[in-house]
Amino acid sequence: MVGEIETLDVAHSQSTDSGHSAAVIDLNDPALTSENLNENPEGDSYATPPPLPDGKWRAKLTQLDIKDSKGQPQRYAAFQFPKMNDGKPFLATNVQSTILDASGKHDGFKLTDYWVKTALDRSGNSGVGTILTKLKQTLTPASAASRMEQFLRVLASEPELVVETAWEASCQTCQEAAKKRGDKSPKPFLLGMHRFPQTRTGHDPVVTCPTCKGSVRAQARIAQYHSLDTPHNK
Numbered sequence: 001m002v003g004e005i006e007t008l009d010v011a012h013s014q015s016t017d018s019g020h021s022a023a024v025i026d027l028n029d030p031a032l033t034s035e036n037l038n039e040n041p042e043g044d045s046y047a048t049p050p051p052l053p054d055g056k057w058r059a060k061l062t063q064l065d066i067k068d069s070k071g072q073p074q075r076y077a078a079f080q081f082p083k084m085n086d087g088k089p090f091l092a093t094n095v096q097s098t099i100l101d102a103s104g105k106h107d108g109f110k111l112t113d114y115w116v117k118t119a120l121d122r123s124g125n126s127g128v129g130t131i132l133t134k135l136k137q138t139l140t141p142a143s144a145a146s147r148m149e150q151f152l153r154v155l156a157s158e159p160e161l162v163v164e165t166a167w168e169a170s171c172q173t174c175q176e177a178a179k180k181r182g183d184k185s186p187k188p189f190l191l192g193m194h195r196f197p198q199t200r201t202g203h204d205p206v207v208t209c210p211t212c213k214g215s216v217r218a219q220a221r222i223a224q225y226h227s228l229d230t231p232h233n234k
């Protein structure tokens with residue numbers, strides 16, 4: 001597994017770097033004619049890298065635009081649904097976490113938390129309020145609009161937190177079918193990396209949807225936010 005990932009990373013960085021370097025290399029350069037390549041036949045340059053393993057990671061948070069009810073990207077947008085937030089309007093935005101991994105192995109992996117809301121849930125807090133609290137910000141009484149402004153101000157400084165991630169398998173085919181029927185979107189059918197089939201090198205992220213038998217690939221999702229002093233992968 002480690003070998004595969006490293007091979008993939010090297011392949012990726014080389015293809016990225018080649019776009020920037022304009023050095024002229026002689027075709028007879030000894031690096032090309034005398035040094036042997038040391039390929040790993042187990043590696044697959046075209047394979048999708050596996051999702052981020054489940055765990056707690058240090059991450060940098062940034063705001064990502066959200067589509068409003070007209071489909072236009074906005075820093076944040078207002079929504080209202082009969083069954084959410086007691087039918088009252090609320091504000092939502094998207095938050096991106098960029099993994100900071102000192103080992104370099106998963107550094108730069110990005111996860112998006114869609115629909116981070118000002119709406120209070122059963123916990124008595126909101127997604128926005130929870131992240132602010134983990135960032136040691138004070139929640140003084142505020143309207144949804146001022147709370148969202150506070151959140152965007154804090155995110156603008158690209159603050160760091162510990163994010164807890166988990167593999168999740170959700171079937172897009174079944175989700176779209178439910179949407180067409182006007183039904184509630186089905187929940188992920190598999191949650192947590194350890195529940196995915198064990199392989200020689202770890203866990204297989206590709207599983208079969210129990211409903212439509214389609215092939216679904218696990219995605220790493222944010223399960224929870226923790227304060228920066230929480231123990232995490234180094």
Ligand SMILES: [Zn+2]
Nearest residue numbers: 171174209212
């Ligand atoms: Zn399905």
